[in-house]
Amino acid sequence: MITQTQTQTQTQTQIHTNNNRNLVGLKFSPMSTPISLILFFFFVFLSLNPYNSFAQTRTIKGTITDSQTGESLVGAAVYVVETKTGTVADVNGRYNLPLPAGNFTLRYSYTGYENQSIQITDNSPLTQDIRLKTDNVLKEVTISAIRKDKNVTDLTMGMEKLKMEDIRLLPAIMGEVDIIKTLQLLPGVQSVSETSTGFSVRGSSPDQNLIVLDNTVVYNPSHEMGFFSAFNNDVISGIELYKGHFPSRHGGRLASLLEVKSRDVTPEKFSGTGGIGLISSRLMLEGPLGGKTSWIVAARRTYADLFLVFASDEALRSAILYFYDLNGKLTHRFSEKDKLEFNIYNGSDKMGVSMANFSYGNTASSLTWNHAFSEKSFSKISAHFSDYHYRLSADMNQMDVTWISGIQDWQLRADFHRPISGLWDISYGISGIYHTLNPGKIDMKGMNLQNYVIPENESLEFGAYLSNEQIFTDAFSVKYGLRFSSFHNVGSVRHTYTGWEPTLGSVYKLTEHSSVKANYSHNTQYLQLANNSAAGSPLDVWFSASPRIKPQQVDLVSAGYFHNFNDDMYEASAEVYYKNMKNVVDFREHSNLLLNQSLEDEVRTGTGEAYGIEWMLRKNSGKLTGFVNYTLSRSERTIADVNQGKTYLAPFDKTHAVNVVATYNFSKKIYASAVWVYATGMPTTYPTGRFQVGEEYFPLYSGRNQYRRPDYHRLDLSLTYIPKPESTKRWKGEWNFSFYNAYNHKNPWSIMYQQNEETGIPYAEMIYLFGIVPSITYNFKF
Numbered sequence: 025m026i027t028q029t030q031t032q033t034q035t036q037t038q039i040h041t042n043n044n045r046n047l048v049g050l051k052f053s054p055m056s057t058p059i060s061l062i063l064f065f066f067f068v069f070l071s072l073n074p075y076n077s078f079a080q081t082r083t084i085k086g087t088i089t090d091s092q093t094g095e096s097l098v099g100a101a102v103y104v105v106e107t108k109t110g111t112v113a114d115v116n117g118r119y120n121l122p123l124p125a126g127n128f129t130l131r132y133s134y135t136g137y138e139n140q141s142i143q144i145t146d147n148s149p150l151t152q153d154i155r156l157k158t159d160n161v162l163k164e165v166t167i168s169a170i171r172k173d174k175n176v177t178d179l180t181m182g183m184e185k186l187k188m189e190d191i192r193l194l195p196a197i198m199g200e201v202d203i204i205k206t207l208q209l210l211p212g213v214q215s216v217s218e219t220s221t222g223f224s225v226r227g228s229s230p231d232q233n234l235i236v237l238d239n240t241v242v243y244n245p246s247h248e249m250g251f252f253s254a255f256n257n258d259v260i261s262g263i264e265l266y267k268g269h270f271p272s273r274h275g276g277r278l279a280s281l282l283e284v285k286s287r288d289v290t291p292e293k294f295s296g297t298g299g300i301g302l303i304s305s306r307l308m309l310e311g312p313l314g315g316k317t318s319w320i321v322a323a324r325r326t327y328a329d330l331f332l333v334f335a336s337d338e339a340l341r342s343a344i345l346y347f348y349d350l351n352g353k354l355t356h357r358f359s360e361k362d363k364l365e366f367n368i369y370n371g372s373d374k375m376g377v378s379m380a381n382f383s384y385g386n387t388a389s390s391l392t393w394n395h396a397f398s399e400k401s402f403s404k405i406s407a408h409f410s411d412y413h414y415r416l417s418a419d420m421n422q423m424d425v426t427w428i429s430g431i432q433d434w435q436l437r438a439d440f441h442r443p444i445s446g447l448w449d450i451s452y453g454i455s456g457i458y459h460t461l462n463p464g465k466i467d468m469k470g471m472n473l474q475n476y477v478i479p480e481n482e483s484l485e486f487g488a489y490l491s492n493e494q495i496f497t498d499a500f501s502v503k504y505g506l507r508f509s510s511f512h513n514v515g516s517v518r519h520t521y522t523g524w525e526p527t528l529g530s531v532y533k534l535t536e537h538s539s540v541k542a543n544y545s546h547n548t549q550y551l552q553l554a555n556n557s558a559a560g561s562p563l564d565v566w567f568s569a570s571p572r573i574k575p576q577q578v579d580l581v582s583a584g585y586f587h588n589f590n591d592d593m594y595e596a597s598a599e600v601y602y603k604n605m606k607n608v609v610d611f612r613e614h615s616n617l618l619l620n621q622s623l624e625d626e627v628r629t630g631t632g633e634a635y636g637i638e639w640m641l642r643k644n645s646g647k648l649t650g651f652v653n654y655t656l657s658r659s660e661r662t663i664a665d666v667n668q669g670k671t672y673l674a675p676f677d678k679t680h681a682v683n684v685v686a687t688y689n690f691s692k693k694i695y696a697s698a699v700w701v702y703a704t705g706m707p708t709t710y711p712t713g714r715f716q717v718g719e720e721y722f723p724l725y726s727g728r729n730q731y732r733r734p735d736y737h738r739l740d741l742s743l744t745y746i747p748k749p750e751s752t753k754r755w756k757g758e759w760n761f762s763f764y765n766a767y768n769h770k771n772p773w774s775i776m777y778q779q780n781e782e783t784g785i786p787y788a789e790m791i792y793l794f795g796i797v798p799s800i801t802y803n804f805k806f
Contacts, residue, residue: 083443084121084144084152085399088113088132091155094290094318098261099187100134100156105141108536112174116288116363120400120443132156150399173537175595175642176586179493179503179529181541182267182599184210188257193687194697195742196799197251197764200304203263203284204245204253209683211599211638211653212267214703216676218736218773218793220250224676225267226601227634227659228279231553231564232576235282236274238367240388242284243412243431243566247347247373248326254371254386258297258308259322259351261287268580268603269543272489272505273439273453275525278549278578278605286353286367290318301801303328308351316358322351344381347373361396384414401442408435413462414563423470427619431566432460449493451505457485459551461566464619478621482514483568485550491527503529511550511569519571523548538587549576552609554617554626563618572624574607595642605632610663613728630663632674650686657681667728673707675729680704692749697742705733710788711777723777733775734790739766757804764797 088100096117103110104121106128113119121130125146132140137156144152184207191206204221207213216222222230235242237255245254266281274281287310294311308322325348332340349371356364372385392406413430437455444450461481468475491505507525512518527545534540554565569575584599607629611617615626636657643649659674666672684700707729714721742762765771770792778789 082123082125082150083400084123084130084148084150086119086152086154087117088119088134088154088156089117089290090137091157092292094292095261096288097134097137097156098285098288099185100132103131103133105129105131108173116394118402122445122447173588173592175592175597176533176537176539176588177531179501179531179541180266180269180271181529181543181582181584182212182269182601184265184267185262186265187262188260191257193695193744194685195699195740195764196760196762196801197740197797200252200301200801201257202253203255203257203260204282207263207265207282209653209685209699209701210265211640211655211681211683212601212636212657213265214676214678214681216706217250218771221246221253222250225265225280226603226636227657227674227677229553229674229676231551231555231566232277232279232549233282234270234274234277234280235284237284237369237388238286238365238390238392239283239406239437240367240369240390240408240435241410241433242369242386242388243410244384244386244564247349247371249373252304252326252347254349254369255284256306256308256322256324256349256351258299258306259286259320259353261285268547268578268601269527269529269545269582270547271451272491272507272525272527273451273455275487275489275507275509275547276485276549276551278547278576286351287320288355288365289320290355290357295806297803297805299801299803302799317354317356319355320351320353324349340377342378344374344376346375347371363394365392365394366390367392379420380416380418382414382416385412387411400444401440403441404439406437406439408437409433410435423468423473425469426467427464428462428467429464429563429565430462432462434458447495450491452490454488455486459483459485459568461551461568463565463567463623466619476619478619479515481568483550484512484514486510486512499533501531503527509548509550511575513568513570517571519569521550521569521575523575523577537589537592538585540583540585542583543581545580547578547580552576554611554623565617565623567623570624573609573627573629576608577606579604593643593645595640595644597638597640599638601634601636601638603632603634605634608632608661608663610661610666612665628663628665630661630666632659632661634659634674647689648686650684652684653682655681670727672727673729675707677707677729678704693746695744697744699740700737701740702737703735705735705772707731708733708775733772736771738764738769738771740764741766755804755806757802760799760801760803762799762801764799765794766796768796770795 088097089095090097097113098117100113101110102119102121111119111121123144128144130142130144132154134156137158140154140156142152186206191203192201194201194206204223208215208223212226214224216224216230223233224230225233235245242254247254262285264283268279270281289310291310291312296307296309298307299305304324304326306324308320310320312318326346329343329345332343332345335341349369352368354366368389370387372383374383376382388410390406390408392404394402394404396402410433411430413428416427418425435455435457437453439453440451442450459482463478463481466476487507487509489505489507493501493503495501505527509525510520510522512520525546525548529543531539531541550569551566554567580601580603582599582601584597586597588595608631610628611626612628617623617626620626634657636655638653638655640651640653642651657679659677660671661674662671680703682702687695687697689695708731709728710726710731711723712726713724715724740763742760744758744760746758772790773793774791776789776791778787780787
C-alpha cells in the first residue's frame with residue numbers, strides 16, 4: 025500500500041508528467057486502488073445505515089474539574105445508574121452523554137475524589153459542569169476512575185490508560201516514580217534493559233514507538249542513560265498507550281503510540297507540589313494570572329555530582345554528573361469556547377571529567393488553540409517544535425574536538441471532532457512535519473585538522489485522516505478510519521512515498537459483563553534508528569526512508585475476550601495478536617553506524633512477524649488492589665543478508681513475561697506496594713569458537729541471536745506513610761520508602777567478551793548495574 029515517485033535534481037530541475045498520476049500528483053499502484061475503493065464503499069455503507077435516522081436523543085454535556093484547583097479531570101467517569109451505561113471525560117475534562125427522554129441519575133466519580141450524583145429530567149439544562157471535591161478520608165484505594173465497564177465496552181483494544189494517582193502508588197527507583205517504567209508492567213510491554221526507559225511493545229524495537237507530549241514528538245524520553253524518564257510526574261495528568269491500533273490522528277510508527285498529557289488547570293489560588301529525595305528533588309508551582317489566565321512552572325534536578333566533591337579521587341571531585349528538566353504551561357481562556365495553551369519542556373543531561381564532556385537533551389514546545397463550535401463540535405489547531413541533540417567534546421594534546429548530532433521537527437496540525445446524533449463520533453484532521461536530521465558533525469581545532477561533516481537530511485511528512493465510531497445496536501459497535509500519509513525527501517535526491525493506513529475495530533457485547541473484540545490496522549514508518557546496542561544509547565542516529573530504503577510497514581490483527589465480574593470489581597481479559605512486517609530494518613554484521621557517510625550501505629531490510637497472547641486479571645477496588653498479567657510471545661525476522669538468510673529472533677523477543685502488582689491500604693496513614701517482574705532473557709549472539717592467525721586468536725560467533733541471556737526477575741517494595749491524612753491545613757506531606765530489587769538479584773545489563781591473555785581462550789563477562797537500591801522521598805503539597 026506504499027507507492028513512490030522519484031526525480032533526480034541536477035544542474036537544472038526537470039519536471040515530468042505521467043498519465044498514471046491523478047490531479048494531486050499521487051500515483052496509485054494496482055494493489056492500492058481496489059483497497060481504496062473498498063474502503064470508500066465501506067464508508068458509504070456505514071453512512072447510509074438507516075438505524076441513525078430514527079434516533080431521538082438529547083446530549084448532556086459539560087466539564088469535570090477539581091473544585092479547588094480547577095484542573096480538568098481527564099478520564100473522570102459519568103455513569104447512568106438506570107441504564108448502567110456512561111462515558112468518560114476527554115483530555116480537556118469535557119464529556120458528552122447521549123440520553124433518551126425520561127428521568128435519570130448521573131453519578132460522577134474520579135480516583136481520590138468524592139462521588140457526586142445529580143438528577144436529570146426532561147426539563148434539566150443540557151449543560152452540567154461538575155466540580156468534584158477531594159476525598160480527604162481515603163477509605164480504600166481504587167486503581168481505576170474510568171467508566172466501570174470500560175474494559176468490556178471500549179472499542180479500542182490494546183489501549184492502556186493510566187493516571188498519575190495510580191502510578192504514584194507503585195515503588196520508585198532512586199526516589200522517582202516513573203511513568204514509562206510503569207508501562208513496562210503492562211502485558212506486551214517490555215523493558216529493553218535494566219532500569220531503561222526504552223521499551224519494546226510486542227517484540228518491536230524502541231524506535232517503533234511514537235511518544236508525544238501534548239502532541240509534540242519526544243525522540244529520547246530518558247535521563248541518566250535511561251535510569252529516569254524525561255517526564256516530571258507532577259506536571260503530567262495521565263498517559264495512554266496504544267499497542268498497535270492507533271487512533272487515525274497519529275501515524276509514522278509501527279508498534280505503539282504513547283500519549284503523555286500535561287495538567288490542564290485553572291487554579292483559583294497559588295499552590296505547589298514537590299518532593300525531596302536522596303539524589304533528586306522536584307518542585308511544581310501553579311496559580312492564576314488575572315481572571316482568565318493560569319500558569320504552571322516545574323523544575324527537577326539530580327545532585328549526585330554534589331557528593332563527588334567528597335571523593336578521594338581528585339579526578340572524580342571535578343566530575344560532572346546531573347540532569348535537569350523544566351516545564352512551563354500558560355493557559356488563557358478567551359471565552360467558554362476558546363482557549364489558548366502554550367507548553368514548553370526542556371531537559372538536559374550533563375556528565376564528564378576535566379578532559380571530556382558529554383551532554384544530550386530534548387526541547388519540546390507547542391502552541392494550541394482549542395475552539396468549541398457548538399456543544400458537540402470542537403477543533404484543536406496547533407504548532408509544535410521538537411529538538412533532540414547530543415554533544416561530545418574533548419580537550420587533549422592541544423586539540424579541541426566537538427561532536428554534535430540530533431534531529432529537529434517543526435509541525436503544524438489541525439484536528440476536528442464532531443459527534444452526530446449520539447451514534448456517530450467523527451474525527452478528522454491534517455498534519456505536516458518538517459524533519460531535519462543531523463547525522464553528525466565534528467569540529468576540530470588545533471593541529472591543522474579539517475572538520476568532518478555528514479550532510480543534513482531534510483524531509484517533509486504529511487498526513488490526513490478521517491475516523492468514526494458508530495453504534496449499530498446496543499450490543500454491536502464499530503470504529504473505523506482511514507489515514508493517508510506521504511513522505512518527501514528534500515535535497516539533491518527528491519523522492520516521494522505515499523500510502524493508505526486503514527484501521528477497523530469492533531466490539532460485540534455477549535452479556536452486560538462480557539464482550540469480544542477484534543481490531544485491524546495497517547501502519548507505516550518513515551523514520552528509524554541506527555543502533556546496534558540492545559541496551560540503547562543516547563548516541564542514536566535517526567535516518568529516513570529514501571530511494572534505497574523503503575518505509576517499514578505492518579499489518580496488525582488482534583482479537584480478545586473481556587469479562588468483568590463482582591460488580592466490575594474484577595476485570596479479566598485475553599488478547600491474541602499477529603503482526604506481519606515488511607521492509608523491517610536491521611544492519612549487517614559488524615556494521616559501523618556512527619559518523620558513517622554511507623550509512624545506507626550498512627542497512628539490510630526484509631520481513632518480520634510477531635505473534636502472542638496476553639492474559640490480564642485486575643482488581644479495581646478494596647483494600648487490596650492490583651493486577652497479574654502473563655504474555656506468551658514470539659518475534660522473528662528474515663533478512664536475506666543477515667544470518668545467512670535464515671530466520672532469527674528479533675533483538676527484543678521474550679518468550680515469557682509475568683508481572684504482579686499489588687497495593688494494600690492498611691489504614692488512612694499507611695499503604696504498601698509490591699511489584700514482581702519476570703521475563704525470559706533477551707536474545708544474544710555468543711562466540712562459539714575461535715581461530716588462530718599467528719599468535720593471535722579471533723572468535724567465531726553463533727548465528728544471529730541464537731542464544732539468550734539469563735532470565736530477568738526482581739522484586740520492588742514500597743511503603744508510604746501519611747502523618748496527617750485528615751488535616752485541613754494547606755500543607756500536606758507524606759514519606760515514601762522504596763526498595764528496588766529487594767532480594768538483590770544480579771540481572772545482566774550487558775555482556776562483554778574478553779580473551780585470556782595467557783591462554784587466548786575467550787570468556788564472557790556479565791555487567792550488572794544494581795543490587796538492592798533503597799530510597800527515601802518526602803513528597804509535599806500546599
